[in-house]
Amino acid sequence: xxxxxxxxxxxxxxxxxxxxxxxxxxxxxxxxxxxxxxxxxxxxxxxxxxxxxxxxxxxxxxxxxxxxxxxxxxxxxxxxxxxxxxxxxxxxxxxxxxxxxxxxxxxxxxxxxxxxxxxxxxxxxxxxxxxxxxxxxxxxxxxxxxxxxxxxxxxxxxxxxxxxxxxxxxxxxxxxxxxxxx
Numbered sequence: 636x637x638x639x640x641x642x643x644x645x646x647x648x649x650x651x652x653x654x655x656x657x658x659x660x661x662x663x664x665x666x667x668x669x670x671x672x673x674x675x676x677x678x679x680x681x682x683x684x685x686x687x688x689x690x691x692x693x694x695x696x697x698x699x700x701x702x703x704x705x706x707x708x709x710x711x712x713x714x715x716x717x718x719x720x721x722x723x724x725x726x727x728x729x730x731x732x733x734x735x736x737x738x739x740x741x742x743x744x745x746x747x748x749x750x751x752x753x754x755x756x757x758x759x760x761x762x763x764x765x766x767x768x769x770x771x772x773x774x775x776x777x778x779x780x781x782x783x784x785x786x787x788x789x790x791x792x793x794x795x796x797x798x799x800x801x802x803x804x805x806x807x808x809x810x811x812x813x814x815x816x817x
Contacts, residue, residue: 670729
């Protein structure tokens with residue numbers, strides 16, 4: 636093992652992918668399955684959070700102020716969802732994704748270009764990201780329920796699905812209004 640790798644792992648008390656023993660009445664296999672699923676949702680949520688902040692910083696046009704505030708509000712809501720998912724992963728004895736490289740490698744949400752996009756392009760990108768999360772979240776919630784992991788199911792349904800549906804609706808309404816103007 637090279638010296639850099641040794642230094643990078645110095646102080647690691649739990650490897651990524653390993654489960655710590657926790658006494659929450661769920662079998663290890665169920666906890667492991669839920670941790671993997673929740674880490675995927677966490678990566679998506681972190682990618683969406685970052686997309687909202689980029690849009691907040693770079694929005695322009697006739698609806699600048701309204702979108703600037705909306706994007707920041709949705710960003711803060713995604714931060715809260717992210718924290719809830721991460722805490723659930725830890726509760727299950729898992730280790731959360733936390734670094735940008737992990738997110739990029741796990742999430743299928745399309746990355747925005749470095750340049751500034753038009754408001755309609757930003758809205759389309761955000762709507763697509765919400766749809767990605769929702770399409771992943773629903774089957775993961777059912778799988779958690781089927782495995783007896785009611786806590787993960789509840790988190791996914793009550794926080795991830797409901798918040799992303801609502802935010803997607805807000806974004807969709809802005810897209811519809813933009814289309815009416817054109």
